Amino acid sequence: MMLASDIAKEAKYTRLSNGDLEVEGAGIIFKNFSGAPTEFNPAGGKRTFALVLPRELADDLAEEGWNIRRRPAKDEGDEDMLYTEIVVNMNSMYPPKLHLLFRYGDSEKMRLLHEDELFELDENIITDIDLIVHPFAHGRSNSAGSTVKGYLKTLYATQVPAVDFGGKYSKYMVEK
Numbered sequence: 001m002m003l004a005s006d007i008a009k010e011a012k013y014t015r016l017s018n019g020d021l022e023v024e025g026a027g028i029i030f031k032n033f034s035g036a037p038t039e040f041n042p043a044g045g046k047r048t049f050a051l052v053l054p055r056e057l058a059d060d061l062a063e064e065g066w067n068i069r070r071r072p073a074k075d076e077g078d079e080d081m082l083y084t085e086i087v088v089n090m091n092s093m094y095p096p097k098l099h100l101l102f103r104y105g106d107s108e109k110m111r112l113l114h115e116d117e118l119f120e121l122d123e124n125i126i127t128d129i130d131l132i133v134h135p136f137a138h139g140r141s142n143s144a145g146s147t148v149k150g151y152l153k154t155l156y157a158t159q160v161p162a163v164d165f166g167g168k169y170s171k172y173m174v175e176k
Contacts, residue, residue, distance in 0.1 A: 004029050005081045008052040019135055020153060026129040027052040029081075033088055033098070034119035047088035047118065051133065051150065058082035065137065065148040086133055086150045090115045096152040101128075104161040125160040 007027030014022040030050040037044035053061065053068070061084065062068045071081040088096060098113045100120060113120065133150040 003027075004052040005079070009054050011054075013054075013057055016132070021133045021135065021150070022131075023051065023133070024130045026131050028129060029083065030085075031122050033121040036119075036122070047090065048085050049088070049152075050083040051086050051131075052081060052083045055079065055082060058084075061148075064135070066135070066150065067147065084150055086152050088118070088152045090118075092151075094153075096154060098152075098155045099157070100126075101156060101158040102161060103158055110156075120159070121157060126157040127160055128158040129155065130157075131155045 004027035007025065011023055011025040011027065014024075016022055028049045028051055030048070032038060032041075032046070032048050035045045035047040050069070058068045066084050068082055068084055071083065073080050088098075090096070095115075098118065098121070099110055100113055101110045102108065131152060132154040134153045135148045136151055138147045138149060
């Protein structure tokens with residue numbers, strides 16, 4: 001399995017005409033789509049994940065006012081991991097659309113996740129992540145100007161299937 005920082009280097013990043021950031025093949029970490037209580041959010045309710053970024057894009061976004069965080073490299077000679085927190089605001093006037101895809105053998109299925117199903121993105125191994133993030137400039141200022149926060153607009157993620165009994169039952173899709 002590839003590390004998120006390696007995935008981020010291979011992803012395709014496109015700035016759309018409206019300023020949104022489209023990422024094909026995104027690397028994400030610190031998933032909390034369900035808004036569960038965490039060490040940094042003890043009350044819970046805040047739905048977030050971190051989008052891992054290649055250095056050049058992270059530098060560009062930092063200049064625009066995005067809060068870019070750094071996670072020190074584990075091994076000497078490796079680069080630090082750069083990322084930014086993305087908010088999943090389901091209470092917005094225009095909530096994000098999150099799609100979960102299942103692929104195994106000849107079986108393929110996609111479903112639009114409802115708010116009470118977002119925990120599935122936290123609990124399962126997901127790959128092939130494509131997403132669109134909308135930047136929003138908050139009024140608070142820092143040395144670069146306004147603080148910019150990324151809000152998820154669209155996400156497509158493929159769930160890695162659990163393969164029990166050598167895949168004997170993998171052709172059957174479970175309905176919810």
